[in-house]
Amino acid sequence: MLYLVGLGLGDAKDITVKGLEVVRQCRRVYLEAYTSVLTVGKEVLEEFYGKELILADRETVEQEADSILKEADVCDVAFLVVGDPFGATTHSDLVLRAVKLGIPYRVIHNASIxxxxxxxxxxxxxxxxxxxxxxxxxxxxxxxxxxxxxxxxxxxxxxxxxxxxxxxxxxxxxxxxxxxxxxxxxxxxxxxxxxxxxxxxxxxxxxxxxxxxxxxxxxxxxxxxxxxxxxxxxxxxxxxxxxxxxxxxxxxxxxxxxxxxxxxxxxxxxxxxxxxxxxxxxxxxx
Amino acid sequence: MLYLVGLGLGDAKDITVKGLEVVRQCRRVYLEAYTSVLTVGKEVLEEFYGKELILADRETVEQEADSILKEADVCDVAFLVVGDPFGATTHSDLVLRAVKLGIPYRVIHNASIxxxxxxxxxxxxxxxxxxxxxxxxxxxxxxxxxxxxxxxxxxxxxxxxxxxxxxxxxxxxxxxxxxxxxxxxxxxxxxxxxxxxxxxxxxxxxxxxxxxxxxxxxxxxxxxxxxxxxxxxxxxxxxxxxxxxxxxxxxxxxxxxxxxxxxxxxxxxxxxxxxxxxxxxxxxxx
Incomplete structure (x- = not known):
């Protein structure tokens, strides 16, 4: 399963309870890092989630979408987005690619600007x-x-x-x-x-x-x-x-x-x- | 402090971690119940939050705003709204009344439709x-x-x-x-x-x-x-x-x-x- 998880707008605690549970259960967790920023850095998030985060810049998402989706049909992968996954920037590309590969996806919404x-x-x-x-x-x-x-x-x-x-x-x-x-x-x-x-x-x-x-x-x-x-x-x-x-x-x-x-x-x-x-x-x- | 807390759109776990902490620390917690609904009822929320909720229908909010804000200058009161507090329906009235009474307020955002x-x-x-x-x-x-x-x-x-x-x-x-x-x-x-x-x-x-x-x-x-x-x-x-x-x-x-x-x-x-x-x-x- 591919989870697209919104992080909200402020700090680590603006994730939803559901989103936090998802992040903690995922094999790999990516942090989208080019369309917005939280007031806290990657390390603070990692400590709060108890998970290592893989930074995904624009290049990674566009050129290595397949590596993000690797094995997501048999394990859980989370893609974290500041705000909402379908807020100011949509991540339709990643969703469409997942669907084509037969990978189910789910969106955990949050506040966005x-x-x-x-x-x-x-x-x-x-x-x-x-x-x-x-x-x-x-x-x-x-x-x-x-x-x-x-x-x-x-x-x-x-x-x-x-x-x-x-x-x-x-x-x-x-x-x-x-x-x-x-x-x-x-x-x-x-x-x-x-x-x-x-x-x-x-x-x-x-x-x-x-x-x-x-x-x-x-x-x-x-x-x-x-x-x-x-x-x-x-x-x-x-x-x-x-x-x-x-x-x-x-x-x-x-x-x-x-x-x-x-x-x-x-x-x-x-x-x-x-x-x-x-x-x-x-x-x-x- | 008056907290306006968005509950998001799905069930009890769509509240943010920050929102949940706020709800648990508040003296009184109101649930706005006339502009939207979650897929779960008041009782499920109460069990998850570990807090009794006071249902606030349109009449309560319009006619008894002062009772909602009572002592909010010396204790914490939460007003829970499905979605975001400033989503499809704004709660500006309550905010303006709080400000006039000298009560500070804070918004905990969430996803809204x-x-x-x-x-x-x-x-x-x-x-x-x-x-x-x-x-x-x-x-x-x-x-x-x-x-x-x-x-x-x-x-x-x-x-x-x-x-x-x-x-x-x-x-x-x-x-x-x-x-x-x-x-x-x-x-x-x-x-x-x-x-x-x-x-x-x-x-x-x-x-x-x-x-x-x-x-x-x-x-x-x-x-x-x-x-x-x-x-x-x-x-x-x-x-x-x-x-x-x-x-x-x-x-x-x-x-x-x-x-x-x-x-x-x-x-x-x-x-x-x-x-x-x-x-x-x-x-x-x-």
Whole structure:
């Protein structure tokens, strides 16, 4: 049996009781390590589970799926995923390969950023399409996510923006020389995401467009959702470019139309809440 | 401290290790019992947790929130919710009330139907607005959810349809006579939801509209997601009106545009897969 087990979002204890039992009974346990991170490392998980974990990076999963599935028809193999196995990244490839090999599989679900963002008080059923915001490079500055956010907002929907993660990336030089030397991991912050959005807004204005989303649009920055030190900050897009949220992972929401109850919840997390500023973002929208 | 603890979707062991520790340390533990159900009852949960649970129906939470929060500033109180506390139904009211009373709160997340539907292979970031399909009565047959599904589909997005739950409802007669006699709980099946959609399509055609969604639109029926006996069936909307999925809870997805990998996953669950019917829904769309 192949078990796909969600680990949730915080630390070792966010696994479900059922998931923990499965991990402890499996012959081999893989930890998917390229689409998300917990606030604790592999060693902490190994100690808590009482099991050795095999790190599975993107290459392993894509190129060595057969070794992951080896003998899974006669023994139990677990594939652990931060969040839910079918959350922001699906592992359909591995499932389809297992099915083709006649290996049964089972999913042990858990919270993922896709549903845990509800903790800020915005209602999940009011979200439109989720977008990914990627790190811009000198040569590549895609804006397509902006148009998706715009469309959601025109429809009154909120947009969850998943922020880029660069793990085990090679520099162009190392890639071209075939050297397997990897850059340090990079995680996009809410500040960086907001800066990119502000740049797009500026570009659009230069093109004569008055964008649906402006520096005053209410957004929510979320960091380390589900962890004891999670941080949520609501305010304008402009405020998101400077808000301090600490370490990764970050996500951002661009709001659409808001229900009074949603607005009341967001006020709990207002970056303005300490000051009595007349410029308070929520006073302006309320 | 007020803890809002998600129980996940299947049985007692779908609580997280962290959630279980919290439940065991709390002075009072409430079980929210009106927006969803587990495959096991209160007694099974009580035995597994080693704790007595206080059932909180809609009336309790709305009218007696203060008794739920009583002394939560000096002791620990847990409020258990099937799925995630901020999943399909948010418990913002309780949180806002706690904050006003100066009571700190914490959320222990878990899987909810809002993210666990990903197990059918449709990618969560391709879902648009979520809709609720309510039981029609003789006098009240709303169609507004149909227009939301249509809009999502026009944008290429899938739609998760949450199906109605009637728990602790009074008949009109008992309601008018003030008798607190409740009807047996009712849970909408995928068959019933599909029938209502087919009726709307018929109505729209009579009005001269050629609906975006037809009896041949690919849909997914899901039952008891996360439980060992979960069932997923993909096929046309017409097929959804007769597919056998067993007991509650059911959900349904109306698909939008599909990626080849999504289509391949859905084929795993095709209601046609046993037959070699030339009429196979996926042959037609592929």
């Amino acid at each position: 896709m549903n845990a963002v509800g903790c800020c008080g915005l209602q999940l059923y009011n979200f439109g399409e989720t977008v990914s915001i990627v790190f811009w490079t000198d040569a590549w500055k895609p804006e397509s996510f902006f148009d998706k956010i715009k469309k959601n907002r025109q429809n009154g929907m909120h947009t969850l923006c998943l922020l880029d993660i660069k793990v085990k990336e090679q520099s162009l030089e190392n890639l071209m020389k075939g050297r397997k030397i990897y850059e340090p991991p990079r995680y996009m912050s809410v500040n960086q995401a907001a800066e990119q959005l502000l740049t797009i807004i500026k570009n659009r204005r230069l093109q004569g467009e008055e964008p649906e989303i402006t520096e005053n649009t209410i957004c929510v920055g979320l960091a380390r959702v589900g962890a004891p030190d999670q941080k949520i900050a609501s305010g304008t897009l402009h405020q998101m470019s400077t808000v301090e949220l600490g370490g990764p992972l970050h996500s951002m929401i661009v709001t659409g139309s808001m229900h009074p109850l949603e607005l009341e919840m967001l006020k709990l997390f207002s970056v303005d809440s300490c000051s009595n500023s007349e410029n308070n973002a929520f006073k302006r929208t309320a | 809002m993210n666990a539907v990903g197990c059918c292979g449709l990618q969560l970031y391709n879902f648009g607005e979520t809709v609720s399909i309510v039981f029609w009565t003789d006098a009240w047959k709303p169609e507004s959810f149909f227009d939301k599904i249509k809009k999502n589909r026009q944008n290429g997005m899938h739609t998760l349809c949450l199906l109605d739950i009637k728990v602790k409802e009074q008949s009109l007669e008992n309601l008018m006579k003030g008798r607190k006699i409740y009807e047996p709980p009712r849970y909408m099946s995928v068959n019933q939801a599909a029938e209502q959609l087919l009726t709307i399509i018929k109505n729209r055609r009579l009005q001269g509209e050629e609906p975006e969604i037809t009896e041949n639109t690919i849909c997914v029926g899901l039952a008891r997601v996360g439980a060992p006996d979960q069932k997923i069936a993909s096929g046309t909307l017409h097929q959804m009106s007769t597919v056998e999925l067993g007991g509650p809870l059911h959900s349904m997805i109306v698909t939008g545009s599909m990626h080849p990998l999504e289509l391949e996953m859905l084929k795993l669950f095709s209601v046609d897969s046993c037959s070699n019917s030339e009429n196979n829904a996926f042959k037609r769309t592929a």
